[in-house]
Each structure stands twice: as C-alpha cells, then as structure tokens.
Amino acid sequence: MIALLRPAVAACLASISLVTSAQTRRVAHAESFPPYAEARDGRSEGLAVDILRSAAAKAGLQLALVVVPFEDLQRTVEDGRADAIFPTGITPERRKTLDFSAPLLSTGGSLYVRAPDQAPNELSALAGRTVVTPRTGPPAAYIENNAPQVKVLRSASYEESLAMLMDGKADAAALNSHVGGRIADKLYPGKVNVASRMFLEVPLAVAVKKGTNASLLLELDKGLAAIRADGTWESINRRWAEK
Numbered sequence: 252m253i254a255l256l257r258p259a260v261a262a263c264l265a266s267i268s269l270v271t272s273a274q275t276r277r278v279a280h281a282e283s284f285p286p287y288a289e290a291r292d293g294r295s296e297g298l299a300v301d302i303l304r305s306a307a308a309k310a311g312l313q314l315a316l317v318v319v320p321f322e323d324l325q326r327t328v329e330d331g332r333a334d335a336i337f338p339t340g341i342t343p344e345r346r347k348t349l350d351f352s353a354p355l356l357s358t359g360g361s362l363y364v365r366a367p368d369q370a371p372n373e374l375s376a377l378a379g380r381t382v383v384t385p386r387t388g389p390p391a392a393y394i395e396n397n398a399p400q401v402k403v404l405r406s407a408s409y410e411e412s413l414a415m416l417m418d419g420k421a422d423a424a425a426l427n428s429h430v431g432g433r434i435a436d437k438l439y440p441g442k443v444n445v446a447s448r449m450f451l452e453v454p455l456a457v458a459v460k461k462g463t464n465a466s467l468l469l470e471l472d473k474g475l476a477a478i479r480a481d482g483t484w485e486s487i488n489r490r491w492a493e494k
Contacts, residue, residue: 274313275314276312276314276334276335276467277315277317277332277333277334278303278315278316278333278335278336279317279319279333280295280297280299280300280316280324280336280338281320281321282320282321283410283434284297284321284430285297285434286298286430286491287299287300287356287358287429288300288337290318295316295318298356298488299337299338299355299356300316301487302355302475303457303471305474305484305487306471306475306477307474309473309478309483310470310471310477311470312470317332320408321385321387321407322385322386322387322407325339325345325349325387325458329348334463334464334467335458335467336457336459337355338455338457339456339458340358340453341354341453341455342389342392342393342453345389345458347461348460348461349458349460350458350460350462350463350465351456351457351458352458352468352471352472352475353472354454354455355455355457357454357455358428359427359449359453360384360388360389360393360451361426361427361445361446362382362423362445362446363416363424363425363431363443363444363446364416364443365442365443365444366443366444367444368444369444370445370446371423371446372447372448372450374394374398374401375398375400377423380402380422380423381402381403381404381420381421381423382403382422383406383412383416383420384403384404384405384406384412384425385405385406385407385408385412385426386406388426389451389453390426390451391403404421409427409430409431410438412424413426413431413434413438416443417442425450428445
C-alpha cells in the first residue's frame with residue numbers, strides 16, 4: 252500500500268512545486284490612462300499593456316492585470332492589494348516609497364489650455380496663474396519645485412482636471428502629453444489645445460512597494476531587455492503609433 256502511495260505523493264508534491272514556481276502576480280493599472288492602459292469591455296488594453304505582456308511572456312511570468320481608479324493606483328501596492336502597478340512615472344519623490352523596473356517607455360508632461368488660446372511650452376509663461384493637475388501625478392511636485400511662481404491646484408483625476416480647466420477654475424492643466432490629449436479629445440473635442448513641447452520628461456515603468464518584490468522587477472527587466480533586442484518593443488510602438 253505504501254509503495255502504491257509513493258507515486259501519488261510524488262505527483263502531488265511536483266504539482267505544488269509547479270504552482271509555486273508559476274505564481275501569478277497581481278499588477279494594477281488605472282481604469283482610464285489611454286493610450287498606455289485602460290479597461291475596455293472587461294479587458295486591459297494599451298501600449299504599456301502590450302509591452303508588459305510581451306516582457307512577462309519572455310520572462311515566463313504569469314500576471315493578472317487589475318483595474319483600479321486612477322487616484323487609488325499607488326495605494327494598491329501600499330496596502331497589498333497588488334504586487335505592482337504600472338505604467339508609473341519614475342520621479343525622485345516616488346523613489347522614496349517605490350522601486351522601479353527598467354522603463355517600459357518614455358513620456359512627459361505638457362500644458363493644456365482652453366481653445367482658441369495657444370498653450371505655452373514653458374511654465375514661466377504662467378507665472379502668477381493657476382495650473383490644475385492630478386494630485387498623484389509627477390507634475391504637481393515638479394511645478395512646485397521648479398516654478399514656485401505658478402499656483403498648483405490638485406485634482407483627483409485627468410477628467411476632473413479638464414473639467415476645472417473648462418469651468419475656468421484654472422488657467423491651464425498640466426497633464427501627460429499623450430494621455431491628456433486622448434481624454435480631452437473624447438470629452439471636449441476641439442475645445443482644448445496642448446503645447447507643442449513637453450515641459451517635463453518622465454520614463455514610465457512597473458513599480459513595487461520599496462523593499463518588496465525585487466525578484467519580480469529582476470525578471471521583468473530581463474523580459475524588457477529581450478523584447479527590445481528582438482524588435483518586439485519597436486513593433487508594438489509602431490503599431491500603436493498607427494492607431
């Protein structure tokens with residue numbers, strides 16, 4: 252009887268080992284952050300989503316993408332609801348509480364104004380005026396540190412920032428150069444103008460709570476290096492540029 256049980260026990264232990272090695276990691280993203288990540292018909296889509304999935308596949312990682320409200324994104328790793336978040340801008344302020352993967356891609360912040368006005372490229376043009384920006388994004392701290400003559404008004408989201416701009420509660424909005432344009436075109440077509448240049452450049456990456464999930468970042472970095480080397484990263488970017 253014992254001899255008969257040994258193969259079954261061995262198979263069970265092997266199964267447990269397989270499950271452990273193929274642990275699924277929960278990675279959260281904002282519900283509306285186009286073109287990088289958003290929820291559509293119950294599925295996560297976007298440029299950063301495609302890059303992350305390709306890198307994870309190369310690294311043999313199993314990921315479960317979790318959709319959360321924009322303003323809750325960083326809290327999901329702080330309270331343990333997710334192992335990681337993305338795409339998150341790498342900034343000095345965030346490095347105090349988060350660790351980052353290699354960049355998925357680079358983007359930045361631009362100024363938006365009500366049409367027909369033309370948005371300035373430089374923050375100095377808004378001295379003494381009010382700029383609204385999401386409280387969880389990089390522009391808020393950047394503006395306060397680099398353009399103290401500009402009054403910063405913090406909002407909960409991109410949508411709220413644009414609404415405050417359109418209502419005249421702010422003279423300009425500081426938003427991601429690509430995300431802000433996508434949301435503005437959807438909510439206020441033809442009524443918002445964006446600057447021709449970014450005032451802030453920021454790499455976007457996967458982030459984890461500081462001091463945790465180092466192995467996840469290491470494997471993701473290997474996957475990202477692999478898809479850059481074999482042309483997959485460039486192919487994904489080219490495909491999204493055509494959309």
